[in-house]
Amino acid sequence: MIGWLRLVFGLAVAIVVTPPLILWQMLAMRFGWNEKPAPRLWHRIVLRLLGIRVHVHGDLARERPLLIAANHVSWSDIVVLSSIADVHFIAKSEMATWPVFGLLARCQRSVFVEREQRRKSGAQANEIGSRIAKGDPMVLFAEGTTGDGNQILPFKSTLFGAAKVALSNGGGERVFIQPVAIAYTRLHGMPMGRQHRVHAAWIGDSVLAPHIGALLREGAMDVEVHFGAPVEFTSDSRRKEVAAAAENEVRRMLSAALSNPDPSRRKR
Numbered sequence: 001m002i003g004w005l006r007l008v009f010g011l012a013v014a015i016v017v018t019p020p021l022i023l024w025q026m027l028a029m030r031f032g033w034n035e036k037p038a039p040r041l042w043h044r045i046v047l048r049l050l051g052i053r054v055h056v057h058g059d060l061a062r063e064r065p066l067l068i069a070a071n072h073v074s075w076s077d078i079v080v081l082s083s084i085a086d087v088h089f090i091a092k093s094e095m096a097t098w099p100v101f102g103l104l105a106r107c108q109r110s111v112f113v114e115r116e117q118r119r120k121s122g123a124q125a126n127e128i129g130s131r132i133a134k135g136d137p138m139v140l141f142a143e144g145t146t147g148d149g150n151q152i153l154p155f156k157s158t159l160f161g162a163a164k165v166a167l168s169n170g171g172g173e174r175v176f177i178q179p180v181a182i183a184y185t186r187l188h189g190m191p192m193g194r195q196h197r198v199h200a201a202w203i204g205d206s207v208l209a210p211h212i213g214a215l216l217r218e219g220a221m222d223v224e225v226h227f228g229a230p231v232e233f234t235s236d237s238r239r240k241e242v243a244a245a246a247e248n249e250v251r252r253m254l255s256a257a258l259s260n261p262d263p264s265r266r267k268r
Contacts, residue, residue: 010049010216017045018100025107036086039108043082051219052076055185055262058227060085063176065132065166066230069246070180071254072141073149074202075101076215077182080223082108087137090128090159101208109136113159115144125158129165132175138162139180142243142250149184149197150258152251157243163233173235179228179246181253185261186222222264226253 025038047054060068068087070077081087089110096102096112105112111131113124132138140162142155163175184200186192192199200221202211215221228249233242 006051006219007213007216013049014046018042018104022103022107029107029109035109039082040086042104043079046079047083050076050079050215051221052080052215053220053222053264054080054083055222055224056084056227057224060087060137060227061176061178061230063230064135064137065163065172065175066137067128067132067160067163067166067175067177067233068137068139068180069142069155069160069177069243069250070139071152071182071250072143072146073182073184074146074200074211075208076200076202076223077141080182080225081139081180084225085137087139088131089139090141098208111138115156115158122161125161126165128159128162130169132162132166133169142246146201146203148203149201150194152247152254155243155247155250157240160233160239160243160246163237163242164235164239167233167235175233176230177233177242177246178230179249179253181224181226181228181250181257183224183226183254183257183261184221185224185257186264187218188220189222189264191261222261224257224262226257228253 021038021042025035027033028035028038078089088108091105091110091112093112093114095105111128128138140159143153144156147153163177166175184192184197187196187199199218231242231245
């Protein structure tokens, strides 16, 4: 019963707060106002409704241009990262057509890519590189899909080529690539085991709405975000080597977080 009350209350609050914040953001984008407050406020409200406690280790790098290479467990990763940093996302193209969520992604000035269309990878890297060169910190979920939260899938190196594009687009002599690990660690204060961590995961082609409903009903989940040291990408760097180095660091941070999770209390 309590779970269903949480679901109804959460949906009601989301319905009330989302339209005015979308309008605020659209006006900000149209008239050149500060675009940062609305997305961060919306994501923090959603985190409260979901009952997700965020534990942050480290900080978003201050250096620019910046590409963030993160693992990907669920749609909630976007909410978590956006609640703590003013970032933009590299999202799959079909998301642009989703009701509500597509509009939200556009309001956050996401770049939509078709990962399976290799012939388009150059143009997509160019768009991302241009945004990085302009100073926008872009989040790349480098696995190319979502995992189960227990391990890291191999990083795909193609879109790391955006760093080289940024160099040629006036981004300076180096681009910074920051590895970030997202770890879902506790449910109702108890450490998650491998079998329980799939509660947070939204894998493959699973239907989104039931997963959102399950998180709203359950609540009380802890997630850790670990910001690694940024790596310099220069004209001499090889994207596959940089992608492999970022993958190894994210894997290390994820393993450490899962084996020794923070106590269940809100750090920020």
